[in-house]
Amino acid sequence: MGLRGDAAVVGIAELKHERKYTGPRKFTIEQWADLAHMALADAGLTIADVNGLICSDVRETGMFAPATVVEYLGRPVNFAERIDLGGASAIGMIWRAAAAIELGACDVVLCALPSLPIPSNPHPRTVDPRRYFGASSIEWGSPQAEFDVPYGNLAQNCGYAMIAQRYAAEHEYDSRAMAKLVAQQRVNGARNPNAAFFGQPVTEAEVLASKLIADPLRMLEIVMPVAGGGAVVVASREVAKRCRHRPAWVAGFGEHLTIKTPTYAADLLETPVGPASKQAFAMARVRPSDVDVAEIYDCYTITVLLTIEDAGFCGKGEGMRFIREHDLTIDGDFPLNTHGGQLGMGQAGLAGGMTQAVEAVRQIMGRAGDRQLERCDLAYVSGTGGVMSEQSALILQGE
Amino acid sequence: MDLSKPLPTPTPTSAPFWDGLNDGVVRLQRCNACGGWIFYPRSRCSHCLSDDIEWHEVSGAATLHTFTIARQPTAPQFADEVPQILAVVELEEGVRMTSTLVRVTEKAIEIGMQLEPYFDRVADGVTLLRFAPR
């Protein structure tokens, strides 16, 4: 089962992530065109080469999102879809693109996640009830609207916090290790000009002194919303040969969905990234100890902790010790989120998960500038959507 | 912005649950085909997809599976409840529910603690199922 490894990420685009965006506001389809142009130019391809496309939400339309983008770009395709996997969307796009390419449905697929503010509507609309609380539905008939939202269990912080509290009850919880994780990622982020926290490292003490938001999570352990956006071009082996950079081959992937609200998870601490990673490593015929870099989805510190464990970088309950014992910076023995992660970049909506994939590709292509690892031929990337609801894993390989 | 609290609107499937809370009893569905307890209410069993399911009155006795204390409101509509003591409780029957804890001090909260139901009439004909230390 699995990919042959005959599709690769050949081009990337990433906007500077900014807390206070001051540039021009653009519609999603306009941002799509910008990101497509950037990513194709990066690969050394043009829109004429494209015959596949994967999008997520397009703010200008409720339905037929892919057709809307395809029409706007003026380029017919053989393969298109809209993906709805939150922070797991970027990896979801990349593996679907690779699969479609290997099946022969297409050979160049654009995947973009625009996340800049759109222009303010001169005719403001009432809020769609399905979006009133963001990802938390209050639509009649939605189990979440009926059994979770009325108690105030909505948005993301409290769900992740409750997972962390359960971890504390079953295993060792070390706030200092969590603070070290943040501080080391911010060291990396401080070296990334695209990061919202470029040039702004923090100390462990500052993390521990930051405001308690939902026990045990503190403000600096939680991503900051920013404006941004990212895209990749996935192409066949044939096309990759004529591209400008060293291809990042899609060697393995996994995806696993369990719940929307963690209350209903069979086990709060057995996260979906476990089975997803197991599949990805098996498909790529590599082990966790083989990877040169881990770009792990980091909406919260607890997500990274559980991913380190469930992906198999250490055993269950050993994550805190792993974080204490390893240097997670670019120069360390376990380079983690070399771009700063989203804790260092800021989280640009769904594009947050794209930063992890883009950085892995950059490292494999050897284009990470002063963040470049000495050796990077194998990268592990993870994505997380919802509240540990749906997770994905990707193995990218340089040849 | 509408600052009234979002309240549950029962569905034809879930109405017996909410009616029970209004009467001060906890009702759960159980599957006759596989014996599994089901929560939240469904039209088919969440273990085996059978539609042979029946309502049962249960004690509501539970243990605290996990919790958090939201120091900032999870939405502006809940600002008056801060600090919100959000909880996942596990009923004797094994199903888990989202709830909040009442009649408890922060220091006394411990995962695994024994809980009993607290029927909170929040609006005319709407009772939420909160939990208090047993």
Ligand SMILES: [Zn+2]
């Ligand atoms: Zn059943």
